[in-house]
Amino acid sequence: MAQQHHEMTGTKTATGTGIGTGAGTGVGAAGDALTAYLQDQATDFLRSLRLHRESTTDAQGAEESLEAACALRRAARRIGATLHTFRPLLDPDWASSLRAELAWLSGTLAQEHAYATRLDRLSTALHRLSGPPQLPPPTTPVETTSEPAVAAAGVTAVGRRSARRNGWAQPPVPGTENGGTTPRGLAVGAAKAAALLERQLTLAKTRAHSTTLQAFGSSRFHAVADNVAVLASEVPLRDAARDDLQALAEQARTTLTEAVTALPLGQAGHPYNAGALSHGLAPTDTAPDAQDAPWLKVRSLLRLHRYAQEVLGHPHAEPRIADASHALNVHREAAAAAAAAAHAARTPRIAPATAYALGVLHADQRHEVEAARFAFHQAWLREEARTW
């Protein structure tokens, strides 16, 4: 069976190189933990793949299909990260090659979900910026929230992501009591911006869906799946001591801490430093990318560290890691949403009011980027003394 897969995929494996193939072949405790983890994840991958196939042939299975794709990506990320961190304990070339293919796969699968999330984030933000479509006459804007004031006061912008999303069927009804001077044009702009973003991101999502379907049908995908099927039954291990596993996990931690040290944490910890929006109107749009890159890198390294801890068997040892990861996920989503707003503003022939609303939205999302950096800073420093 394994041999058959190797022939199908053409991927170089440990077979015949004198390297052991997993638990029970005498590679020690390190090999046991690594093998068990990779086999678990490979099994999850294959189960998700089966669920995904079943759901896509079922007309009612859209939701299940998305869930299965999500679980598939989850397992793919963990396998890929583990192949990277513990590569010296595996066949290095085989690990690198499979990791690259898993990255391609999870990257491809992530697109559809990312566009949906982005649209949801931008619609929620536009609703927050536009206020409720109709204000109840007797209350002031401050009193329109139904939550207790203290609870509402503690809600951060980052925490607002769960806000209920209302439909954007038509523009909010302009106040009639103030007809002569109300900036209706700008309010209509918010509705038009919402419609434009919905159109652009829905189109992008539809295209991503097609790309995903094509990917699932490709020989490249089948090769990845075959490789993962091999992994589920045999892990191509070199001899490894428990110490090696810990040393490699420690190396992942060191790489992470070094990258965190390189972040502008002094600035991030100072609220309202206006750093994330600086150069937001610069002539090139590489400015936000350049300042976001080190944060996105830390996000990736946080994942490698987190999955390495899972391999070692203590996945929740550091609560701050979860908070820090969440903050950097928000960072990534807000940065992408801000870019989508800026991109939409470059659509030819849009009304100035639409462009204005997109500008406000862009700045709002860049401030969420800044807020996410602040949240990361808080999470990171909170437990530094305690945990590390």
Add this chain to the structure above:
Amino acid sequence: MAQQHHEMTGTKTATGTGIGTGAGTGVGAAGDALTAYLQDQATDFLRSLRLHRESTTDAQGAEESLEAACALRRAARRIGATLHTFRPLLDPDWASSLRAELAWLSGTLAQEHAYATRLDRLSTALHRLSGPPQLPPPTTPVETTSEPAVAAAGVTAVGRRSARRNGWAQPPVPGTENGGTTPRGLAVGAAKAAALLERQLTLAKTRAHSTTLQAFGSSRFHAVADNVAVLASEVPLRDAARDDLQALAEQARTTLTEAVTALPLGQAGHPYNAGALSHGLAPTDTAPDAQDAPWLKVRSLLRLHRYAQEVLGHPHAEPRIADASHALNVHREAAAAAAAAAHAARTPRIAPATAYALGVLHADQRHEVEAARFAFHQAWLREEARTW
């Protein structure tokens, strides 16, 4: 002399009502302090007025004229506030009437300066958002500041107001290395937005200058000046004990603390709460006004408290008052700047890129409003336990 002024202005005074007229007439220590303060301020008012007249007849005196107008407003604010806070110790009708006229005067004089400040604030913000027109090749954007990195990291958006303002003669040079995909349109939008704001605010400033000149030449102004001249020589006091003065100052403090208690400080103290921008695209533009109003009210009450403490002879007893006042001055300026950006976006036939830049600018300034609330919160709570 005093009688002549009363006839000229027609303002009701204490003359003939059996009320004492200041120091040396036996109204006690309270009267002494109040009289001395009002006379000092009235003298400052008259001196500034003389300097202003001299500088406006001098062709080189534009700078001196502005400084004199500033000093005139400073004295007018203090006289008006004192008349309000200590009204029970004075002839109440006379105090109310003169206070209203002083408010008209200082409000009128403030306009020209306010438009200049607003334009400066918006130009500085646009420069920050656009980045430097030309990046020096070897340095990264982070390194372009000449300040030490740590100091720069600690600089808040609020503190950036002193940033050097560059000329806006032409749009920034778009990067040529990336010609196909650079959002040049948006960068040109920043330059066009700057030009539009410069045009609109310079026009407003010019009009305000004319209004100021008209005000200085009006009989209404002469009436105010005559009343202040009376004040410089005789203060229409009722009998008052030192206790009364302190009780009235205490009342100003109580009014202030009550208004502060009514502020959403819980929200303001939570960084990145996104409160100031909420409803920023609402169909009516009363939304920011409604949420700004309590802060502007506290700003006024802070002034009344501050000037009452000056009357009592301890102007710098509470350092936090200066910080809190500064934060609310920034709040007011940023809110006005955000409104000016929104107003400019309603100019007919502007390009979408211009509107986009104005949207980013509006949101940026609303975030400075939020930052100012946070700064107020920090200043206020810092010394609460220590001082009060």
